Amino acid sequence: MKTLVICSGGLDSVTLAYKTAVERRLTRLVTFDYGQTHRKEIGFAANAAKALGVRHDVVDIATLGRFLSGSALTDPDAVAIPDGHYAEESMRLTVVPNRNAIFLAIAFGIAAAEEAEAVGIAVHGGDHFIYPDCRPPFIDAFRAMQAQALDGMWQVGLWAPFLGVDKGGIVTEGARHGVPFAATWSCYKGGARHCGRCGTCVERREAFHKAGVADPTEYDDPDFWQAAVAKMGS
Known part of the structure; x- marks a missing residue:
């Protein structure tokens, strides 16, 4: 099945790209420059492609x-x-209004134009409690909306295989498909190395631990994640 993948250059979307290349026919990777804090991850998406x-x-x-x-x-x-x-409640500060709806609407247009059969997006179970546009009801609603938007003209599906999987499961899947994890970027701060303290760094570090996979990432603060996880469990 010809599938276009939305790829930020992060661990999740690069893993989805590799999974798609094995299980489907990967047509292209599409990355969005939406004026985010840094654009470092775009280069990682280019390298994956x-x-x-x-x-x-x-x-x-x-x-x-x-x-x-x-x-x-x-x-x-x-x-x-x-x-x-x-x-943590503070992570709501990282929500970008309607981001996935915007990305998907554009990606579906590109997919229809190139006669692809699906758009892949790497939303996952770990994002549900913070990001409303990563939850199953949003994905279901978007599928229904797109079916109407393209009705009678094109048939493009929405593939979100990680929707019920946490990030540890994504690391496990990535290891199975030979994803070069060191060639992915998660950190929100865009420094020379992953900071180890922001939400994506903590989640990344925790995911490798849960999956029992060696984490090749260099962090400025490699041990911060343990205190962050302990705080949530207290």
């Missing part, structure tokens, strides 16, 4: 991103990127 031998397209919606203010990912001068576990 090169490794998989497929086209990589960067869709520039940075102008739109400037209107999606109030998030630490689009408005860093006003909202600081919080440290800690994703389950």
Whole structure:
């Protein structure tokens, strides 16, 4: 099945790209530049596309991103990127309004134009409690909306195989498909190395631990995640 994958360059979406290349016919990776705090991860998406031998397209919606203010990912001068576990209330500061709905609407248009049969997105179970556009009801509703939007013209499905899987499960899946984890980027802060303290770094470190897979990532603070996880369990 010809499938386009939305790929940020992060662990989840790169793993989905590798999974798609094995299980389906991967047509291209699409990355969005929406004016996020840093664009370092875009290079990691490009490297994944090169490794998989497929086209990589960067869709520039940075102008739109400037209107999606109030998030630490689009408005860093006003909202600081919080440290800690994703389950903490502070992580709501990383929500970008309607981000996945915007990405998917554009990706479905691209997929229809190239006569692809599906769009893949790496939303996963660990995101449900923070991000409303990563939850099963949103995915179901978007599928239904797109069926109407393309009715009688194109048939494009929405593939979200990690929807019921936590990030530890994604690491396990990535290891099975030979994903070069060191060639993925998660950190919100975009420094020389992963900071080890922001929500995505904590989640990444915890995921490798849960999966029992060696984490090749270099962190500025490699032990912070343990305190963050312990805090949530106390």
